[in-house]
Amino acid sequence: MSLTRREAIRSGALMSAGLVGGLAAVAQTGNRDGAAVESPAGRPVPKLTKRTAYIAAYDTESPRCLAAVRKIVEVHQRFNFPATFFMVGRTLEGAPEEYRRLLDDPLFEIASHTYSHRLLREHPLNNDKGPRPDLRKEIFESKATIERTFQRPCLGIRSAWGFAHGLTGARDVLTLIAEAGYKYSSSQLWGPDYTLPALLTEPYTYLADGHPTIWEFPGHGWHENILKSPTKWGAKRLTLWPAPMPEAIPSTFLKTPDEEFALNRVFLDKAATGTQSYVSFIWHPWSLGAFDPSMRMLEQTFAYVQKLAMKPTTFARFYEQAARAG
Numbered sequence: 001m002s003l004t005r006r007e008a009i010r011s012g013a014l015m016s017a018g019l020v021g022g023l024a025a026v027a028q029t030g031n032r033d034g035a036a037v038e039s040p041a042g043r044p045v046p047k048l049t050k051r052t053a054y055i056a057a058y059d060t061e062s063p064r065c066l067a068a069v070r071k072i073v074e075v076h077q078r079f080n081f082p083a084t085f086f087m088v089g090r091t092l093e094g095a096p097e098e099y100r101r102l103l104d105d106p107l108f109e110i111a112s113h114t115y116s117h118r119l120l121r122e123h124p125l126n127n128d129k130g131p132r133p134d135l136r137k138e139i140f141e142s143k144a145t146i147e148r149t150f151q152r153p154c155l156g157i158r159s160a161w162g163f164a165h166g167l168t169g170a171r172d173v174l175t176l177i178a179e180a181g182y183k184y185s186s187s188q189l190w191g192p193d194y195t196l197p198a199l200l201t202e203p204y205t206y207l208a209d210g211h212p213t214i215w216e217f218p219g220h221g222w223h224e225n226i227l228k229s230p231t232k233w234g235a236k237r238l239t240l241w242p243a244p245m246p247e248a249i250p251s252t253f254l255k256t257p258d259e260e261f262a263l264n265r266v267f268l269d270k271a272a273t274g275t276q277s278y279v280s281f282i283w284h285p286w287s288l289g290a291f292d293p294s295m296r297m298l299e300q301t302f303a304y305v306q307k308l309a310m311k312p313t314t315f316a317r318f319y320e321q322a323a324r325a326g
């Protein structure tokens with residue numbers, strides 16, 4: 001697959017900026033045998049960082065999240081680890097003072113998870129059929145609520161649920177996102193054909209949809225709540241065959257935080273040894289708090305990220321680096 005002229009120019013700029021060790025052959029990292037596989041986005045991308053970054057991100061989406069966010073913040077401050085909190089506007093409006101007290105810290109980025117946790121486009125496993133007449137409100141109002149509460153810019157948006165191809169082809173959504181002033185989406189949260197886990201897909205821009213400056217930063221791994229029986233979602237057809245990462249598909253629901261950490265390690269090890277720019281799991285405070293009230297898995301994961309010498313950052317800082325390089 002050939003680079004477009006613009007992409008080639010950008011790649012050159014990245015290399016001259018000293019941020020790239022070389023072009024990754026394809027957007028996706030290797031499969032089980034280490035061979036390159038193509039991403040759903042299907043576009044070659046450069047590796048954006050010399051050192052693989054680690055981005056802790058939390059989909060903060062219901063009143064049940066607040067108590068867990070208190071514990072999560074404590075762990076982050078103890079490790080001096082940054083994080084991105086994707087916040088539902090309504091959830092923030094439910095406890096603005098508490099969230100401001102907890103998250104008004106340079107370690108943390110506050111991004112949007114829509115205004116009322118709606119899909120920004122259709123999802124085959126969800127009956128909430130997007131796009132919706134209130135799409136504009138979901139995109140604009142969440143950003144306004146965050147900026148009003150924290151008095152700083154909100155750069156990114158993550159749709160409820162996320163999609164296998166991010167917002168590729170959803171031009172109406174991308175136009176609104178650009179109009180609202182967002183710089184990135186993090187809405188690619190599923191593997192091929194809406195399977196899990198979401199593979200270690202690299203970032204890309206929405207160049208092909210007419211928005212070359214809007215980035216997509218995919219999430220990786222499982223939606224951790226789905227792995228845990230408290231979700232009570234039950235059995236689903238979720239995995240791909242042949243499985244591109246069979247080692248990342250547990251045989252049953254997770255029972256302990258140690259098991260969750262062991263699964264995280266599969267992705268961290270793979271990201272650290274390949275050409276991956278960053279790795280970021282799809283985490284939910286309400287689910288983390290219910291499964292692991294002491295946040296043991298977070299401590300284990302952060303300690304392991306340190307051991308691998310990954311660079312902890314936020315999506316906003318990662319975006320700034322990507323935009324400067326491009």
Ligand SMILES: [Zn+2]
Pocket residue numbers: 059061113117159160161
């Ligand atoms: Zn969500």
